[in-house]
Amino acid sequence: MSNVTVSIKIDDDLYERAKVRARGQGHTVESILVKLLTDWVGPPPVQPPVPPPEPVPEPEPTYQTYIVKPGDTLSKIAKEFYGDPTKYPIIAEYNGLEDPSRIFIGQVLRIPPLTPPIPEPPSAPVEPPTPVEPPTLEDLNISWIPSPNFNERPDPDNITTIVIHATANSTLVGVVSWFQNPTAYVSAHYVIGKDGKIVQMVKDKDRAWHAGKSEWRGVPNVNDYGLGIELVNLNDGKDPYPEAQYKSLVNLCRALVHKYNISTEDIVGHYHISPGRKTDPRGLDINKLRQDVAAG
Numbered sequence: 001m002s003n004v005t006v007s008i009k010i011d012d013d014l015y016e017r018a019k020v021r022a023r024g025q026g027h028t029v030e031s032i033l034v035k036l037l038t039d040w041v042g043p044p045p046v047q048p049p050v051p052p053p054e055p056v057p058e059p060e061p062t063y064q065t066y067i068v069k070p071g072d073t074l075s076k077i078a079k080e081f082y083g084d085p086t087k088y089p090i091i092a093e094y095n096g097l098e099d100p101s102r103i104f105i106g107q108v109l110r111i112p113p114l115t116p117p118i119p120e121p122p123s124a125p126v127e128p129p130t131p132v133e134p135p136t137l138e139d140l141n142i143s144w145i146p147s148p149n150f151n152e153r154p155d156p157d158n159i160t161t162i163v164i165h166a167t168a169n170s171t172l173v174g175v176v177s178w179f180q181n182p183t184a185y186v187s188a189h190y191v192i193g194k195d196g197k198i199v200q201m202v203k204d205k206d207r208a209w210h211a212g213k214s215e216w217r218g219v220p221n222v223n224d225y226g227l228g229i230e231l232v233n234l235n236d237g238k239d240p241y242p243e244a245q246y247k248s249l250v251n252l253c254r255a256l257v258h259k260y261n262i263s264t265e266d267i268v269g270h271y272h273i274s275p276g277r278k279t280d281p282r283g284l285d286i287n288k289l290r291q292d293v294a295a296g
Contacts, residue, residue: 068107071217074100081111101286134258135251147179147201149187149209154224156205159260161226162267166235166280188228196244214273222273237282254296264290
């Protein structure tokens with residue numbers, strides 16, 4: 001609070017008598033005048049208390065929910081909600097999914113809204129890249145070692161799915177030897193070693209025995225319309241898929257997708273077509289594989 005100086009004109013006699021009386025009461029003339037003004041004006045008004053701010057209510061959740069159905073993948077769900085299958089990591093992170101390729105029928109997923117992108121300043125037009133032709137099977141240096149374990153497809157022209165497996169062993173030689181054994185009753189169209197070498201053991205038009213009891217998109221017996229690719233891997237979730245092996249897998253899938261007009265959404269793991277019965281290929285991100293194949 002600041003002070004204000006006030007001037008009062010009185011004659012000397014009045015002032016002297018006021019000083020004497022004030023001194024007798026232990027005051028000064030100035031303090032007597034201040035008290036007089038205070039008594040006349042009264043105490044300062046009491047300010048009403050400032051009410052506390054109203055609490056801000058928590059916003060209601062803005063996410064949607066979705067129940068996983070047979071044949072669903074995170075990429076497919078992302079395409080349905082966002083119009084872009086490559087945005088599946090948003091759903092995976094929002095739901096705490098460590099392996100985006102592992103979802104199960106009946107699982108309830110929360111679908112968050114997309115954050116509006118920050119507009120970028122206009123830039124000079126960029127020439128579109130020259131499209132790259134996908135590799136053909138002839139480009140991949142595939143070795144042919146036939147297996148006796150196959151039969152005819154019901155419809156040789158109906159090839160719509162690629163199934164990725166893990167061999168649960170550690171050598172290409174061991175897998176090839178097992179698939180050549182007529183008493184094994186098992187085979188695959190292709191086997192890829194850890195060094196990236198590709199061996200074909202059953203012709204694409206024939207029915208290899210790799211899927212067993214299976215179903216994809218409501219259609220049973222995936223052996224009838226699927227191509228089986230085995231990756232040499234222990235399938236323990238720890239054994240890695242080396243870069244050379246993964247690169248050969250991507251190139252082989254690109255060639256097959258292009259040759260048979262297969263959707264990348266129909267590149268699946270064994271566990272997709274036999275849920276609860278099979279776990280392979282553990283540790284391989286099928287969604288990433290689909291993206292890498294589509295990028296070619």
